Each structure stands twice: as C-alpha cells, then as structure tokens.
Amino acid sequence: MKVTVGLADRSYDVVLANGARHDLAALINERAPRATTAALVTSQGLSEQDWFDLQSGLVQHVVTVPDGEAGKSWESLGALLEQLADLELSRDDIVVGVGGGAVTDLAGFAAAVYLRGIALVNVPTTLVGQVDAAIGGKTAVNLDAGKNLAGAFHQPLGVLCDFETLATLPERERLGGLGEVAKCWLLEGGFAAELAAVSLHDLIVMSVSLKASIVAADEREGGRRALLNYGHTLAHALEKVALARSADELRHGEAVAVGLAFAARLALALGRVDATEVARHDEVLDALGLRRALPARCPTTSILDAMAHDKKAHHDLTFVLAGAEGFEVVRGVEPRVVADVLESFRGEQ
Numbered sequence: 001m002k003v004t005v006g007l008a009d010r011s012y013d014v015v016l017a018n019g020a021r022h023d024l025a026a027l028i029n030e031r032a033p034r035a036t037t038a039a040l041v042t043s044q045g046l047s048e049q050d051w052f053d054l055q056s057g058l059v060q061h062v063v064t065v066p067d068g069e070a071g072k073s074w075e076s077l078g079a080l081l082e083q084l085a086d087l088e089l090s091r092d093d094i095v096v097g098v099g100g101g102a103v104t105d106l107a108g109f110a111a112a113v114y115l116r117g118i119a120l121v122n123v124p125t126t127l128v129g130q131v132d133a134a135i136g137g138k139t140a141v142n143l144d145a146g147k148n149l150a151g152a153f154h155q156p157l158g159v160l161c162d163f164e165t166l167a168t169l170p171e172r173e174r175l176g177g178l179g180e181v182a183k184c185w186l187l188e189g190g191f192a193a194e195l196a197a198v199s200l201h202d203l204i205v206m207s208v209s210l211k212a213s214i215v216a217a218d219e220r221e222g223g224r225r226a227l228l229n230y231g232h233t234l235a236h237a238l239e240k241v242a243l244a245r246s247a248d249e250l251r252h253g254e255a256v257a258v259g260l261a262f263a264a265r266l267a268l269a270l271g272r273v274d275a276t277e278v279a280r281h282d283e284v285l286d287a288l289g290l291r292r293a294l295p296a297r298c299p300t301t302s303i304l305d306a307m308a309h310d311k312k313a314h315h316d317l318t319f320v321l322a323g324a325e326g327f328e329v330v331r332g333v334e335p336r337v338v339a340d341v342l343e344s345f346r347g348e349q
C-alpha cells in the first residue's frame with residue numbers, strides 16, 4: 001500500500017506494509033542515486049530490536065541519540081550534527097530516522113540544517129510516528145520554554161511504515177497512538193459501529209491518507225493543516241499542567257483523546273452541533289479503548305492559564321471545532337465558556 005504526499009517536485013510516497021523497511025535500499029537508490037553513505041539515526045534500545053536489520057545499500061553507520069523526549073534538545077542536536085560531520089556525510093548523502101516521533105523529529109531537524117539540508121528518509125516505528133510525526137515535514141527540538149519551539153520544515157524523500165516494527169511497541173505507546181487515530185476517524189466523520197470491520201492497519205492507512213491530503217493542500221499550516229490540531233488545544237494545556245509534575249504522567253495521545261471529547265462538548269455549548277456529535281465522539285473513543293475523563297489534579301484555572309500562555313497559540317483561545325460546515329478553526333472562544341464546559345465535563349466523571 002502506498003500513499004503519496006503530493007508536493008509537486010518534492011512529492012514522496014509513504015509505503016505501508018509488513019516488511020516495508022526492506023524497501024530502504026531501493027528507495028534510496030531511486031530517490032538519492034548519488035548517495036554513498038547513510039546515517040541511521042535511532043536510540044540504543046531500538047538499535048537492539050530484532051527488526052533493526054535495515055540495509056541502505058550504502059556504507060551505513062548507526063548513530064544513537066537519547067531515547068524519547070530527552071533526545072529532542074539542542075545538546076542532542078549539536079552532538080548529532082558533530083557525528084554527521086565526523087562521518088563525513090556529504091550533501092549527496094542521507095539521514096535515515098528510525099524510531100518514534102522523538103527520533104524522527106530530531107533526525108529530520110539535523111537533516112534540515114546539516115550542510116544547509118541533506119536528504120532524509122523516515123522509518124517510523126511507533127503508531128504516532130506512522131500516522132503522524134514522520135509525515136509532513138515538520139521537525140523540531142524542545143526549548144525550556146516549551147515543546148517543539150525550534151525546528152524546520154524538511155520533507156523526507158520517502159517514509160517506510162513497517163507494521164512489523166509495531167509488534168514490540170509497549171501497550172501505552174500503542175494507546176497513545178490511537179488518540180491520533182481517533183482524531184483522524186472523527187475528522188473523517190467515522191462512527192464507532194464501523195470500527196468493528198476495520199483493522200489497525202486499515203486505521204493507519206486512513207490516518208496517513210488524511211494527513212497526506214491535508215499536507216499536500218497546506219504544507220506550512222496556513223489554513224487546512226491546522227485541522228490536524230483537533231483536540232490539541234486542551235491536550236497541550238493538560239500536558240503542560242501534568243508534565244510539570246512528572247514526565248511520565250500523561251502521554252500526548254492520552255491527552256488528545258480527552259481533548260477530542262472536550263471539543264465536542266465545547267461545540268455543543270456554542271450551538272455548533274447537537275448531542276449526537278458528542279455521542280459519536282464518546283462512542284469512538286470508547287470503542288478504541290481510550291480514556292476520555294479529565295486527568296486528576298488538573299484544575300480549570302491551571303488549564304485556562306496554560307491555554308492562555310501557549311506560545312504557539314494566537315493570543316486568544318483557538319479551537320478546532322465541529323459545526324454545520326464541517327470542522328473549522330474557531331478563534332476567540334470566551335474563556336468563561338471554556339471554563340464552564342470544563343467544569344460540566346469534570347462533573348460528568
């Protein structure tokens with residue numbers, strides 16, 4: 001199965017299959033025929049997995065970076081760039097990001113800035129990576145002031161989503177990924193009853209197709225791409241409140257699931273949808289096994305404060321919301337309404 005991200009002369013395919021990783025050499029040969037060296041960027045733990053048997057067809061080096069969010073720092077970026085230079089990668093050579101969104105965000109940023117930009121291929125190995133992070137060209141590291149505040153757009157030459165790599169994914173990471181899948185299913189108007197006939201692989205393909213079509217229409221998030229932030233206004237605020245306490249308290253996808261349930265309630269309160277839309281959201285989240293209750297110890301005032309100080313927001317409360325015309329970005333939502341809906345949402349639990 002292939003999904004094309006249509007970006008004129010920078011178009012590329014996302015290959016989705018068991019064993020897709022074995023296409024790496026052919027992909028590089030076709031898209032970067034002058035490359036002689038590949039740097040496979042990954043974490044130590046992932047490099048020890050049985051499925052880490054990638055063959056680029058070139059002189060290849062495995063370069064390890066710290067696992068997870070710890071890798072998305074200036075220090076890791078600098079160390080990675082120094083290693084690429086030590087390996088004498090040239091402008092014709094290639095970086096291959098192998099891992100979850102943290103690895104592909106870091107590897108992609110390094111590829112974007114090393115020698116002012118060299119080729120990149122992503123081999124995402126988490127559900128979040130396959131349905132979201134590895135596709136679309138956004139790369140980033142975190143700053144002390146917040147997540148993903150420094151980065152670059154740098155599209156890969158191709159993305160290999162190998163379902164076999166997901167076999168070793170911890171359950172919590174799988175559930176986190178399902179939060180983003182639920183977002184896509186809801187944006188596509190799907191119902192819970194239809195999920196019974198759909199496999200996880202089908203859901204990945206559906207999510208990738210949606211993301212590819214949105215990125216092709218709006219690469220730099222001037223308009224439609226913002227729809228992919230559905231559920232994320234509350235999710236980012238919850239992450240900010242919860243992660244200030246502990247790095248492991250809340251996974252991004254878990255926060256997105258709560259954000260989706262909340263967004264449906266906010267749309268209802270604003271008279272944009274009726275109660276059937278709230279029920280559709282709840283049923284889809286339940287069917288995917290996602291919790292939709294507000295996490296403990298996230299008071300409404302702290303959530304509103306986090307939303308108001310979101311560095312990537314537009315200085316007012318902005319949500320993607322369902323409505324008569326479909327989903328759209330709604331700016332300037334009254335904080336009082338958000339607070340009321342949060343309180344009644346909390347009261348449901």
Ligand SMILES: NC(=O)c1ccc[n+]([C@@H]2O[C@H](COP(=O)([O-])OP(=O)(O)OC[C@H]3O[C@@H](n4cnc5c(N)ncnc54)[C@H](O)[C@@H]3O)[C@@H](O)[C@H]2O)c1
Binds near residue numbers: 043068147148
């Ligand atoms: N660039 C984008 O468009 C975009 C989109 C969404 C998310 N992101 C970023 O992605 C990151 C989150 O990505 P994530 O959820 O993949 O988390 P992650 O990359 O931190 O991976 C989570 C954990 O799973 C492990 N892991 C990865 N693949 C595995 C496998 N196959 N088997 C066993 N363990 C495996 C990792 O080593 C890590 O410990 C965040 O930093 C987020 O900002 C970026």
